[in-house]
Amino acid sequence: MKNTDCLVEVIRAISELHIPYMVVGAYSSNAYGLSRSTNDADIVIQYREGCLRELGRMVGGDFVVDPQMTLEVRTGSVRNVLRYRPTGFEIELFRLTDDPHDQARFERRRNVLLPALNVEVILPTAEDVVVQKLRWQRDKDLADVRVVLEIQRARLDWNYIRHWTDCHQTTHLLDRLLKDLSS
């Protein structure tokens, strides 16, 4: 099974298990920016007790959930890694938290139909991709934000973005990227 099929299978299984989710990370920023390759897929799930076991059972024995969990320090989200053993492809599963922006972006998520793959995926909005990536601030996050800002600039809800960047104290970073883009 190719990595594309892995991702589609996991998304279908999550949907069938009625686990609310959204695809985040590079797949979401690429949807609003420029396509670049990525080594894994990131999915935020509304965790409920036992749902990872159910997911593991549904996708089959070639997938394994890494026993090592990590905690994202900004929002407190727990991350599990689901790996497809034959190829090493990994899907990072983040648990939805009570963090106000995590909740807000989950509320605003949108469905996108992918007829070519016969699947519907759920993505955060472009505004929430910008806000989240400004919050994480890794090199690749800032590079992604720069591109999303340039491509989506006229369509973005700037009041919404600035509300959250003020809350997260990242407005200076946003302004610096905007200034770089206009120079």
Place this chain on the structure above:
Amino acid sequence: MADPVDPQIRQQQRDVFASKVERAREMTIEQKFLLTLQLSEEAMEWTRHIIQAENPGWGPEEVAEEIRRRRAIQRRIEDQGLFVPHHEAGEQDS
């Protein structure tokens, strides 16, 4: 502070970026999602071929394990300061 990059090269960078942005604006979300899948697939395939070429005796499982090892290193670097190990009892669900 003065830009250390040659002005001509800087202009070329801007032109390339502008052209990529123009093309991306004409694509749908679905097209970009599919392109991401394709690019990622090709990148992974390329890595797999390189690892196989460097280790001719390896089978698919050893190649997959090497990819996992490299990904773990990359994740450790990218996670620095943003993720910490989580050891809370009772949270494991696998």
